[in-house]
Amino acid sequence: MVAREYGQYDGIARGLELVGERWSLLIVRDLLVGPRRYGELAEGLPRIPSNILATRLKELQEAGIIRRAPRSRVIVYELTEYGRELEPVVLALGAWGFKALGEPREAQIITPDAMTIALRTAFRSGVAAELPATAYAARIGGGAGADLLISVDGPALEVVRAEAVPAPGRADLAFATGPGIRRLLSGELAPERAIETGVVEVLHGPGELLGRFASTFHLAA
Known part of the structure; x- marks a missing residue:
């Protein structure tokens, strides 16, 4: 080599x-x-x-x-x-780099695979174990093929690509977001403010579940 x-x-x-x-x-x-x-x-x-x-x-x-x-x-x-x-190395590097992420620069994007790894990094299994099983659907940055189905069942997490945002019944909460989700994951932006300011758009399901999502996934800024 x-x-x-x-x-x-x-x-x-x-x-x-x-x-x-x-x-x-x-x-x-x-x-x-x-x-x-x-x-x-x-x-x-x-x-x-x-x-x-x-x-x-x-x-x-x-x-x-x-x-x-x-x-x-x-x-x-x-x-x-x-x-x-290399997985724990990549997750640790992601958590470390998140602290210096700041606001997205022009033309920076967030891809489904990058978001999947970010969610693995941010997952708080101990918190999730105390919450009801919940399925989230996330449209990352818009466009076709950028949808994720996020299933949390106790301390277990599964994130898979979906062809489109799952219909009600397959996901308890479906939402659309972009790079601004960093502010939700860091705790800088409360879930209700994330919805009010358009950082997160609820597609279907009760918006209150975004609070559960923010409790389940957190990265220190």
């Missing part, structure tokens, strides 16, 4: 040699959500040049972090067992 070498015999230096190149950890982040075709990875990272994506995938394969696998007559990229060991 050809990568930047720091010339230090150290685990952190070696880890950075493996995943410290630009875009590498974002590829890992998206693959932590699930296997992805090349085109799906490109779609989820719209600013990555195609040659850089190809290079990073090759480097990560050579490092034993990801592999190519056949799925229903197509080739997908997925994390190896070694690669999946």
